[in-house]
Amino acid sequence: MIIANLRLQYIYNMVDVGNGAIPSANFMDETTKGLHGFGVLMLLNYLGIxxxxxxxxxxxIIACLVSFRSLFAQREDNALKETEEQARRRRAAIGYTSRAKGFRAKARLLHETLLDTLKTWEESTRVDNELITLPRPPDGRLSVDVQEVDTWSDVSKSAHGRSDSVRTLAPQYTNEP
Structure with a gap:
């Protein structure tokens, strides 16, 4: 918007508004020259808009290109993660037998195998042919069956006599005059 305002100021300074004269004869036709500035004003409004x-x-257009680029970059990252996971599973399935060259490669291989081993140890344990898994954290969904009222504890009735109960805040009506 700043660039457009600067361009309008340049065009306005280029045109002599006082007598309707314009430096270039092809810039406006003869009918607008006689209006002494009205044609220039129309031209400036049109150019401004x-x-x-x-x-x-x-x-x-630039915002659309940036958003599409981020969308494709995200898809590419997801595809890369999936291929890495498949490669890791393939290596674990066939046994990673190729010789790693260099200290860093051997250390990385040791680190990956330790992580895989510890992950499998944490996930499940076998005791006497029974698979024991770690407890899963509860999900955020409501697991209470509202239709079965008998299974609920009777908290609302036990709170009637308490001083901090909501029922004690209600106005007490008596028949006294």
Missing amino acids: WLINMEYIVAF
Whole structure:
């Protein structure tokens, strides 16, 4: 928008508004020259709207390109993670037997095998042919059956006599005059 305003100021300074004279004869036709500035004003309004619209259109196109780029980058990252996971599973299934060269490669291989071993140890344990798994944390869904009222504890009735109960806040009506 700033660029459009600067361009309008340049065009306005280029045109002599006082007598309707314009430096270039092809810039406006003869009918608008006689209006002494009205044609220049129309031209400036048209150019202002056109330049501002072009600026917004270019900004919109750039925003679309950036969002599409981030979308494709995210898809590419997900695909890369999936291929790495498949490669790790394949190595674990066939046994990683190729010789690692260098100290860092051997240390990384040891680290990956230790992580895989500890992960399998934490997930499950076998005791006398029974698979015992670690307890899963509860999910965030409501697991109470509202239809079965008998299974609920009777908290609301036990709170009637307490001083901090909501029922004690209600006004007490008596028949006394």
